[in-house]
Amino acid sequence: MTDPLEKARQIADDVLFPAALEVDATGVIPAAHLDLLAGAGFYGMAAGQVADPPRIVEWLAGGCLATTFVWMQHHGAVRAVADSGRPDLVEQWLGPLCRGERRAGVALGALRPGPPSVRATPVDGGYRLDGISPWVTGWGMTDVLHTAAREAPRTGDARVTPRTGGAGPAVETAIWALVDAVPGATLSVRPLDLVAVNASATVEVTFDGHFVPAERVTATLPYARWGARDAAGLRMNGSFALGVAGRAIRLLGERALALPAELDACRATLDAAAPDDLPAARAAASELAMRAATTLTVAEGARSVLRGHHAQRLVREAMFLLVFGSRPLVKSALLTLVSR
Incomplete structure (x- = not known):
């Protein structure tokens, strides 16, 4: 079978939907479900390897929302690496991510309006992350978290405004980085008990001086521009x-x-x-x-x-x-x- 949409329909109807009630009752997504999506080539969707992504997602979500929800979190990292403009990241990460050999989640709570829940502080060789990122899905089923944090404007940091050419207000920066999904002294998790899609293993992640090397940073962007991208x-x-x-x-x-x-x-x-x-x-x-x-x-x-x-x-x-x-x-x- 070569048609991706027909492949998604078959996986949804023949595999995911028949198991959906058990997944819901046990709170566990079978590893075989995600392996099947990887084998079908669906982990490379965000890199343009699958046609008609919205319909693919629709079919799979109609089979098992929990499985689809975990799989869907992966694609932000794929897109970020592909668009990073960094050959080192692309060489190391893009192929394994697209093949599902490395699987990603997202930790984007810091991007919500208001005070940032996760701060990034520049240190030698990278950044230090501090704070809490809620609603991180797929814990235990992912290798890496595509994590967002906000770097506060530095003292005396004034940017040049394109319109006037003069010094403008300091700009808060959003950064994204690939963080290993491994608990330790500086990264801990608290499971969240959901009334639906609980099998998604959604957790709250706490960063306490967690170091991220510069080579794991996929992008930086003025935080004010995040809204248009998010839409x-x-x-x-x-x-x-x-x-x-x-x-x-x-x-x-x-x-x-x-x-x-x-x-x-x-x-x-x-x-x-x-x-x-x-x-x-x-x-x-x-x-x-x-x-x-x-x-x-x-x-x-x-x-x-x-x-x-x-x-x-x-x-x-x-x-x-x-x-x-x-x-x-x-x-x-x-x-x-x-x-x-």
């Missing part, structure tokens, strides 16, 4: 919700009524959305996932509340997607939709 990720996040909605709709069959058409329209809107329109489109996808899952629950009746039924799992996963990766504009749009 681009909303399209792919929407595929998680479309996957959950699609699975509920397929389980409903003829009882789905107008939901299949809504799913197609929601996907088309996400595909066509300009950056400013993505928050509303992403919110609509999450709202549809919840509505499709609750429709399945009502249609199936009392048995839906049994642990062995997919409806209760999909409702909890849809709830998770109402808040996962949310941004102020997404939250505002969702509040409008769910309060109608």
Whole structure:
């Protein structure tokens, strides 16, 4: 089989979905699931090795959201290494990451608005990281964390503004680096107990003077420019919700009524959305996932509340997607939709 989309559909329907209830109940993703995605070439998706990534994610999320969620965290590191402009990083990391021989997670909590949760301090040979990064997924299933931190403007640091050529205000810098996902004296974790996708092994990571060598830094960027870059990720996040909605709709069959058409329209809107329109489109996808899952629950009746039924799992996963990766504009749009 050479068609990536058909390959993703087959993996989702024949492997991931039949095991999804057990994964949900045990809180453990079989290593074979991630190995299968690596063997299919899907770990190289962010490097352009797989066509139609949004649909690939959608199909896999409709099979097992927990497995897809862990796998999806990997791609930020792949893209960062590929775009780093550093031959040393590309040579050492890109091939193994794309083949799934090295697997990555993300620790991006420091990029949230407000005071940074993780600070980067320049030291000889690299940076020292201090602080807490919440919501780090895939602990124990990843080799490295693509970690963000913010470097405070240095004393006396004034940057030249392009418009005037004069000295402007000091600029806070965001840095990204590949940090080994290994606990120790300067890196510790606290597991988080989630009501959905708990098998994702999501933890809170604490850095206490953790050293990162300069050769592990993938990028630096003025923090103020992070927002525009972050918005681009909303399209792919929407595929998680479309996957959950699609699975509920397929389980409903003829009882789905107008939901299949809504799913197609929601996907088309996400595909066509300009950056400013993505928050509303992403919110609509999450709202549809919840509505499709609750429709399945009502249609199936009392048995839906049994642990062995997919409806209760999909409702909890849809709830998770109402808040996962949310941004102020997404939250505002969702509040409008769910309060109608």
